[in-house]
Amino acid sequence: MGEQVESNYGSKKVQDVELTKTKKKKAMFTWLLFLAPTLIGILLFIVYPVFESVRLSFYSSNGTIENWVGLRNYERIIGASSFWNSVYNTFFIGFFQLLIAIPLGFILASMINRIQKFQSFFKVLFFLPNVTSIVAAAMIFAFVLQPELGLLNHFLSTIGLPTSTWLSDPSTSKWGVILLTVWHWLGFVIIICLANLQAISPELYEASEIDGASGLQQWFYITIPNMAGTFAFLIIMGWISGLQRFNEVFVLGGAGGSPNRSLQTMVAFIYERGFGGFEFGIASAATCLLFIIILLFTMLNLKLTRLKI
Amino acid sequence: MNSRSLLSKIAMYLILLVMGVLVISPFLWMLSVSFDRVSNMRIPFPPSFIPSEFAIFNYELVFENGRILRAYLNSTFVTLASVTLQVSAALLGGYAFSKGKFRGKKALFILVLATMMIPIEARLIPLYQMFNASGLLNTLWPVIVPSILYGFGVFLCKQYFDRIPDSLREAAQIDGAGEFRTFFQVYLPLAGPIAATMIILSFMGNWNEFVWPLVVLNDENLHTIPLFLASFSLENGTALAGMTMALATMSVLPIIIAFLFLQRYIIQSIALSGIKE
Numbered sequence: 001m002g003e004q005v006e007s008n009y010g011s012k013k014v015q016d017v018e019l020t021k022t023k024k025k026k027a028m029f030t031w032l033l034f035l036a037p038t039l040i041g042i043l044l045f046i047v048y049p050v051f052e053s054v055r056l057s058f059y060s061s062n063g064t065i066e067n068w069v070g071l072r073n074y075e076r077i078i079g080a081s082s083f084w085n086s087v088y089n090t091f092f093i094g095f096f097q098l099l100i101a102i103p104l105g106f107i108l109a110s111m112i113n114r115i116q117k118f119q120s121f122f123k124v125l126f127f128l129p130n131v132t133s134i135v136a137a138a139m140i141f142a143f144v145l146q147p148e149l150g151l152l153n154h155f156l157s158t159i160g161l162p163t164s165t166w167l168s169d170p171s172t173s174k175w176g177v178i179l180l181t182v183w184h185w186l187g188f189v190i191i192i193c194l195a196n197l198q199a200i201s202p203e204l205y206e207a208s209e210i211d212g213a214s215g216l217q218q219w220f221y222i223t224i225p226n227m228a229g230t231f232a233f234l235i236i237m238g239w240i241s242g243l244q245r246f247n248e249v250f251v252l253g254g255a256g257g258s259p260n261r262s263l264q265t266m267v268a269f270i271y272e273r274g275f276g277g278f279e280f281g282i283a284s285a286a287t288c289l290l291f292i293i294i295l296l297f298t299m300l301n302l303k304l305t306r307l308k309i
Numbered sequence: 310m311n312s313r314s315l316l317s318k319i320a321m322y323l324i325l326l327v328m329g330v331l332v333i334s335p336f337l338w339m340l341s342v343s344f345d346r347v348s349n350m351r352i353p354f355p356p357s358f359i360p361s362e363f364a365i366f367n368y369e370l371v372f373e374n375g376r377i378l379r380a381y382l383n384s385t386f387v388t389l390a391s392v393t394l395q396v397s398a399a400l401l402g403g404y405a406f407s408k409g410k411f412r413g414k415k416a417l418f419i420l421v422l423a424t425m426m427i428p429i430e431a432r433l434i435p436l437y438q439m440f441n442a443s444g445l446l447n448t449l450w451p452v453i454v455p456s457i458l459y460g461f462g463v464f465l466c467k468q469y470f471d472r473i474p475d476s477l478r479e480a481a482q483i484d485g486a487g488e489f490r491t492f493f494q495v496y497l498p499l500a501g502p503i504a505a506t507m508i509i510l511s512f513m514g515n516w517n518e519f520v521w522p523l524v525v526l527n528d529e530n531l532h533t534i535p536l537f538l539a540s541f542s543l544e545n546g547t548a549l550a551g552m553t554m555a556l557a558t559m560s561v562l563p564i565i566i567a568f569l570f571l572q573r574y575i576i577q578s579i580a581l582s583g584i585k586e
Binding site: 027028030031032033034035036037038039040041042044045046048049050052053056063108111112114115118120122123124125126127128129131132133134135136138139140141142143144146148149150151154155183186187188191192194195196199215230233234237240244246247250251254267270271274275280283284287290291294295298 | 321
């Protein structure tokens with residue numbers, strides 16, 4: 001009895017601590033309920049598949065029978081010229097898409113930013129391709145790029161420029177796809193550039209105007225340096241989606257990326273091996289390689305673009 | 310000085326106009342070919358933006374085929390269900406990350422952001438096997454269910470709720486409201502703008518989704534619009550120009566009309582996704 005009285009104060013403290021503990025637990029539980037859909041999604045559709053991909057990459061599997069093969073899948077892929085061909089195609093198309101679309105989109109956005117009338121008209125016009133699905137766009141471009149009867153070659157020959165075989169020849173087919181991807185992505189680049197152009201403080205321009213800077217000087221010395229972060233964002237986003245390229249090359253050339261595999265991207269390679277040939281082990285190993293490439297390349301991009309800022 | 314700036318203005322309008330016409334010309338040509346009666350025999354040449362023999366013949370063929378309506382229905386159902394799931398999950402999750410106080414919050418949030426880096430392509434085979442094992446292949450479920458995870462939406466919502474003051478919460482909780490009531494009665498009604506942004510982005514994303522549905526929907530009756538277009542295009546190549554362009558028009562038109570009506574909000578949403586705080 002005496003002991004209880006003595007520790008009265010102490011036990012109240014303990015009770016308090018317990019109370020806040022259960023309160024905290026209850027609160028934690030409530031927040032977990034809020035997060036339940038997202039967390040279940042992460043576990044089922046990210047964590048499990050990623051680990052399973054890694055596991056499968058060490059097996060020879062057709063979906064039902066699995067045999068441990070160690071690193072053989074990786075050896076086979078790294079030794080296969082068709083895999084490196086798909087890596088080359090993916091990077092080639094991605095590189096030129098970014099190289100053309102970002103400067104072109106930035107120049108067009110700068111112009112739209114400078115004019116007073118019809119601003120939103122031009123925004124809508126250039127953004128229209130981006131809202132249509134790339135699948136439908138590829139379907140239309142199969143005709144636009146048709147060598148004899150297509151819209152593009154007719155236009156080029158009318159204004160006296162040389163025409164091309166575009167998609168019907170492996171040596172030019174990638175340029176046909178680059179044209180399509182630039183056309184489809186340009187509007188996105190313009191919208192992002194415009195939003196960030198308008199976020200540059202007008203005081204910078206006013207100050208330079210007092211110093212007598214011309215419009216072009218302002219563009220070079222104020223606008224472009226201030227857009228470094230935007231360019232970095234576009235480069236990173238562009239590469240992430242470019243490395244995952246599949247839809248348009250699949251519509252134009254099937255899983256094999258015809259003509260002559262000139263359009264097969266990394267994802268198309270995975271798709272062909274996985275769902276065309278049911279070589280799940282090989283496809284999983286390629287998936288892991290793709291993922292490592294995306295990760296390394298994104299980190300490299302982050303580094304490089306941050307260095308420039 | 311003044312005349313020079315006027316001249317440069319005129320040059321800008323001219324360049325923009327020429328580029329704009331170039332960008333829009335594939336669509337105009339698509340329309341023209343789709344309304345050309347003889348275009349299925351041969352692509353009309355020289356290309357023109359006015360059909361040589363105007364007819365709705367190609368559209369009749371497309372409708373007779375019937376599959377496009379089925380694909381529309383499938384796409385509509387899948388998209389509505391996915392958008393509902395995504396936006397609800399993102400609002401709930403974003404609120405918890407913004408207002409919640411619990412251990413491991415930061416680490417969990419980083420995990421959610423990291424999920425944006427892992428594309429569906431890197432998970433195709435295990436996901437395929439998972440839905441195969443559960444017997445849900447060749448139903449619309451595998452297309453809908455995984456959309457419950459919407460990392461980018463959670464991120465957007467967290468940013469949005471961060472800007473709504475905590476004092477509202479405190480007031481509600483002094484009145485005895487629990488966390489769920491606070492969310493549904495106080496914060497959710499204020500989330501209109503961010504919800505609209507997410508609905509737009511998620512709608513466009515799901516409507517145009519291609520590779521995952523391609524893997525899990527082998528049954529032609531379940532094909533969504535992009536799948537139907539791709540299979541038609543792969544079957545026919547550049548034969549049947551008229552029908553292909555009629556199909557393309559049919560598939561593109563709803564999105565373009567929606568875009569023209571909502572363009573201000575859509576452009577804002579896209580721009581928002583690219584502005585770093």
